Amino acid sequence: MKSMVIGGIILIIALMAGTYFVAGDAFISDDYINALTFLGAAAIITISTFVVLKYVNQMKNDTASGELADENWDGIGEYKNPVPTGWALAFIGTIIWMFWYLTVGYPVTGFSQIGQWNEETNDYNKKFEQKWVNPSDDTLKAMGQSVYLVQCAPCHGVDAEGINGKAQNLTKRMSKEQVEYIIRNGANNFTQSFPAGMPPMMLQDDKEIADVSxxxxxxxxxEQPTAFATCAGCHGENGEGMPMVGPNIKVYDDSIVTAVLKEGKKGLIGQMPSFNERLNETQERALASYIRSLGDK
Structure with a gap:
């Protein structure tokens, strides 16, 4: 047993030295939480090592004794042994530590870098909204271009024509193939902005589908195809859409751009992920204004 204790002490020293070597700089700082963390690590290493040694020694030297419980499984029973004192103390100590840590050591109402960042971000967003509450069209386009280059250009390209055909060409509303895909497959992903959705195959005849597309x-x-009357029921006679019913299929208005940003989009080319809460309302309007300006070319 003596050799095991000596080995355990050497192991504890080695583990503590390794911990300090890896993260020693953090413990030298003025933040007492780091010191508490180091002390906690020392306690865990020490207790774990000696508990392991204790039970290894028991397995080597002790013999089973005590009163057997009435229940058994396949002839294997359990002794009515009390809870180990060390385990019970460690369990109670952990609970006490938890309450101390939450209330005194590092209270939930204490300083938080994440909380500070959130507060500063919210304050900035409020100032941003107040500053740009009524921006001009030119301001929206300029702002939208900045947003586009950061958020959209990686997939749609700097020229907005899509990269190798793997993203929507934003210089025009939709291609004939995309319109036909939507007619045949439906479009039901804008559940918040246009909850009515569009079921597949609203038009059945291939020629009608081709003409409308x-x-x-x-x-x-x-000349407007006769079959477009089916589409006009939701998208309007001129294709400019109806709120909460059908989106604008003529130009990129604010509502369709916002819907795509918030809910993503699945179409002929592929899946666009949701950008929900990554942009504020002013930035969404600005992005829509900029995208519309691309079609003027």
Whole structure:
């Protein structure tokens, strides 16, 4: 047993030295929480080592004794032994430590870097909203361009024409193929902005689908196909949409851009993730204004 104790002490010293070597700089700082953490680590290492040694010694030298419990499983029973004193004290000590740590050692109402960051971010957002409560169109476009280059350009490209066809070309509303895909497969992902959704195959005839797709993709120019009456029930006669019913399929208005940002979009090309809460309302309006300006070219 003596050799095991000596070995345990050597192991504790080695583990503490390794801990200090890896994170020693943190314990030299003025933050007492780091010192408490180091003391906690020392306590855990010391207690764990000697508990292991104690039970290893018991397994080597002790013999089972005591009163057997009435229950047994396949002839294997358990002794009615009391809870080990060391385990019970460690359990109670852990609970006491928890309450002390939450209330005195590091209270939940104490300073938090994350909390400070959130407060500063919220204050900045309030100042931002107050400053840009009524921005001009030129200001919105300039702001939207900045937002676009950071958030959107990695997929849609700096020129907004998509990168290798893997993202929507934002210089025009939709291609004929995209419109046809939506007609055949439906569009039900805007559950918050347009909860009615659009079921698949609102048009059944292939020629009608092709004619409507060409008309919508062509910017609503030329003679309107008769079959477009089915679409007009939700998107309006001129394709400019109806609030909470059908989105604008003519231009990128604020409502459709906001819906895509908040809920993402699945279409012919692939899946666009949600950008919910990454932009404030002014930035969303600005992004919509900038995207609309791309079509003017």
């Amino acid at each position: 060409a008309y919508v993709a062509g910017g609503f120019k030329g």
